[in-house]
Amino acid sequence: xxxxxxxxxxxxxxxxxxxxxxxxxxxxxxxxxxxxxxxxxxxxxxxxxxxxxxxxxxxxxxxxxxxxxxxxxxxxxxxxxxxxxxxxxxxxxxxxxxxxxxxxxxxxxxxxxxxxxxxxx
Amino acid sequence: xxxxxxxxxxxxxxxxxxxxxxxxxxxxxxxxxxxxxxxxxxxxxxxxxxxxxxxxxxxxxxxxxxxxxxxxxxxxxxxxxxxxxxxxxxxxxxxxxxxxxxxxxxxxxxxxx
Numbered sequence: 643x644x645x646x647x648x649x650x651x652x653x654x655x656x657x658x659x660x661x662x663x664x665x666x667x668x669x670x671x672x673x674x675x676x677x678x679x680x681x682x683x684x685x686x687x688x689x690x691x692x693x694x695x696x697x698x699x700x701x702x703x704x705x706x707x708x709x710x711x712x713x714x715x716x717x718x719x720x721x722x723x724x725x726x727x728x729x730x731x732x733x734x735x736x737x738x739x740x741x742x743x744x745x746x747x748x749x750x751x752x753x754x755x756x757x758x759x760x761x762x763x
Numbered sequence: 764x765x766x767x768x769x770x771x772x773x774x775x776x777x778x779x780x781x782x783x784x785x786x787x788x789x790x791x792x793x794x795x796x797x798x799x800x801x802x803x804x805x806x807x808x809x810x811x812x813x814x815x816x817x818x819x820x821x822x823x824x825x826x827x828x829x830x831x832x833x834x835x836x837x838x839x840x841x842x843x844x845x846x847x848x849x850x851x852x853x854x855x856x857x858x859x860x861x862x863x864x865x866x867x868x869x870x871x872x873x874x875x876x
Contacts, residue, residue: 676864678866685866685867686807735807737864754806754807754809756806
């Protein structure tokens with residue numbers, strides 16, 4: 643099956659620094675990737691939709707200048723949390739939509755990465 | 764816009780007994796519906812999905828779900844719970860070409876020995 647990786651799996655940083663999280667589709671091309679945020683014991687909230695070669699689309703209430711998304715290739719999207727603060731501590735999960743056709747599930751399935759736990763001190 | 768409501772935040776069952784996790788959805792179009800499982804500090808694993816084919820969907824690990832349009836429901840069931848089923852379960856709806864997914868609040872399943 644399709645695999646999505648995230649790096650790093652966890653990161654601890656000081657308040658005020660910036661952190662970059664990578665999301666890679668390992669065995670398929672993804673013109674669209676999604677970024678989610680999950681607070682402890684809560685559900686996933688869609689933050690933004692990332693399209694290869696164009697600007698990301700942010701959900702209402704998500705600061706685009708704080709959460710910078712770059713989708714420079716068909717296999718890589720990055721989320722940069724700028725000037726991180728303790729309230730940005732969360733579990734960040736990406737997903738990628740297969741641009742091609744997969745046997746069985748179909749072309750529009752999203753595949754989720756394992757997540758990145760960010761702790762801001 | 765699409766949305767899902769998971770009717771129980773926490774379900775507790777004994778090992779070997781049936782599991783029922785309830786989900787109702789709202790959608791303006793013919794939706795795709797999914798169930799994902801998340802073990803502690805882990806990513807999401809797809810259990811099963813419905814995309815306008817057979818209304819009874821069989822997934823992995825013995826789980827299945829039935830799409831009932833008249834009731835706007837997509838409940839997840841398993842005949843016999845196993846200790847390893849203890850996890851958080853999310854019901855998800857997706858509609859339209861954009862394919863963005865909306866997650867329910869989650870149901871935490873506890874399995875007692």
